[in-house]
Structures are given as structure tokens and as C-alpha cells.
Amino acid sequence: MTTLQVRLHAVTYEAPAINTYELRAADGAALPSFTAGAHIDVHLPNGMTRSYSLCNAPHETHRYVLGVNRDPASRGGSQYLHETLRTGTLLAISAPRNHFPLVDDAPHTVLIAGGIGITPLLSMIQRLEQLGRSWELHDCTRTRAAAGFVATLEPYGSRVHWHHDAEPDGVQLDLAALLKRHAPTTHFYCCGPTGMLKSFEAAAATCDGARERFHVEYFAAREAPAADGGFTVQLARSQRLIQVSKGQTILDALLGAGVEVSYSCSQGVCGTCETRVLEGQPDHRDMVLTQSEQDTNRSMMICCSGSKSACLVLDL
Numbered sequence: 001m002t003t004l005q006v007r008l009h010a011v012t013y014e015a016p017a018i019n020t021y022e023l024r025a026a027d028g029a030a031l032p033s034f035t036a037g038a039h040i041d042v043h044l045p046n047g048m049t050r051s052y053s054l055c056n057a058p059h060e061t062h063r064y065v066l067g068v069n070r071d072p073a074s075r076g077g078s079q080y081l082h083e084t085l086r087t088g089t090l091l092a093i094s095a096p097r098n099h100f101p102l103v104d105d106a107p108h109t110v111l112i113a114g115g116i117g118i119t120p121l122l123s124m125i126q127r128l129e130q131l132g133r134s135w136e137l138h139d140c141t142r143t144r145a146a147a148g149f150v151a152t153l154e155p156y157g158s159r160v161h162w163h164h165d166a167e168p169d170g171v172q173l174d175l176a177a178l179l180k181r182h183a184p185t186t187h188f189y190c191c192g193p194t195g196m197l198k199s200f201e202a203a204a205a206t207c208d209g210a211r212e213r214f215h216v217e218y219f220a221a222r223e224a225p226a227a228d229g230g231f232t233v234q235l236a237r238s239q240r241l242i243q244v245s246k247g248q249t250i251l252d253a254l255l256g257a258g259v260e261v262s263y264s265c266s267q268g269v270c271g272t273c274e275t276r277v278l279e280g281q282p283d284h285r286d287m288v289l290t291q292s293e294q295d296t297n298r299s300m301m302i303c304c305s306g307s308k309s310a311c312l313v314l315d316l
């Protein structure tokens, strides 16, 4: 996978657990363009690779801006960014990819954020503003103090609705009521914790209009990875056969056999490990491919998806 060399240009405090990280090309050149909702993989100096949404305006080519929440359950990525990474550091990143694209000609767009799920929506807001489109944002955090990007959002006035359910006067956003009170042509985008996304999907299932107008981005797996094993992976380019045993994912088996593959989240949410399927029937468990993309069986996320056939032939 091609990587870009960037330098950490600035770190900005947003909230007690949130910083933004501004990256600029190491050689000062323009960065590849991106679309609202896109993310990049960041290869950290500690050997980890993590995926983060871009939160700046998609028309900007001089920088990428990431918003990173310091997750107490961090596997080392957000903790490293918050505690160790210093401005001036050179980093390798992937080109932007987008599994959460904005339909930018909808008559009205409702953006719903839970916590750090606001980041891809910030990019969408800037795109919708550029186009003069109608939108509103519902930003949910437990407390006022935990909310990031307040200064960025304040100029948008009444289009931004804050929901802080742990405040004395706070109430939880009623997703079902919100979805129901909009016209069946409205597009909704929800990004946040898994529980919120499941509630959103349950509410969306009871609404009229096309399913395609409800968009979600998961930051964590919704279901367990396929780890029943009992099948063989054939690597088409090297003709190697790798056995996937019980308790292993395909990624585990490949890494164990010394096969070099790209991966980041290991949970089926970032798309880094997407691999072309040449033969066989995957058991899809990811949150990246749409249902129709999964149905074609043209590609799969090898970090979490397994096989329904005895052999899978992959383009590796």
C-alpha cells in the first residue's frame, strides 16, 4: 500500500480528552484530495497503525486534520498520540479512503454524533456549507465539558443541537422521534458508540423511505470475528496454502505464516485489510462493505471475516 510522508504540524486542545492533530506533507506539496467522511491510516512510530477520520474541510489540500479522543480503553493508539507524539514528528499515512460518503445533494441532512463520532461529521458540515445545503447537527456527549469542537460549531447557531444526558437538566436524544419527524427524503448520518448506532439502525428500520438514506459509521465491531477456522486460504500470487484453525481469524493465520498484509483496527471497521476474493464464499462480519457489496463476494475484510467454503482464494 502506498504511504505518504507527513509532518505533525500542530496539536490543538479541544476538550479534556480530545486533541486535534494537523498533518502537512513533509515536502510541502499538496496532499491527495479527499471527500467528506473519509479517514486515513496513521502509522505511528511505536509500530501501531490506527485509522482516524478527517475533520477538516474536504476542499483543503494543504493539510489533514484528525480529532483524537484519549480512550481509557486505548490499545495504545490514542494514548500514544496524546502522551508521546510531538509536533515536528514525521509520520507515514495512507491516502484517504471513504466508507462513509456524504450524499451532498439531499434536500436536508441530519448529522448525529456520539462523542468523538463528531469528527467525520465536521468534514460533512463544511462540505454542506460550501454547497449551501440544508443541514442540522445533534451532538451527544455525557457532559458539556466533554464536548469537543464547541468553538467550531458555535457560529452555526440553532442548526447545532447539544445533548448532554448526564447534566442535571440533560435528556438523552430520542433517536426514534428525531428520525420520524423528518421528511422521507432526508438523509441521516450517525457516528458514535456501538449502542447508539444500534439504536439508530433500529429506529431507521421503522421509518418510511429508502434504506439508503440512513448512513452509519462504526468505530468498533458490532459482532464477534469469525474464528471457527476449519478452512484453507490459497494465496493466488504465491500459490501458498494457509490453514485457518479454530480460534484464528484469517489475519491471525496469515501473520502466523509470515505473510505481510496491511491491517489497522482488526475489528472490521477501518477497511485497511480489504482483500480481493477470487474464489470461495466469505463469511462477512465487517462494518465496511454495504450489504450489496458483501453479496458480490468480490472482496472481504480478512481481520474479522471467515469462510463458508472449504477454500478461499485471495488476491495475495
Ligand code: FES
Binding pocket: 262, 263, 264, 265, 266, 267, 268, 269, 270, 271, 272, 273, 274, 286, 288, 301, 302, 303, 304
Ligand atoms: S484491519 Fe480494519 S477492517 Fe480489517
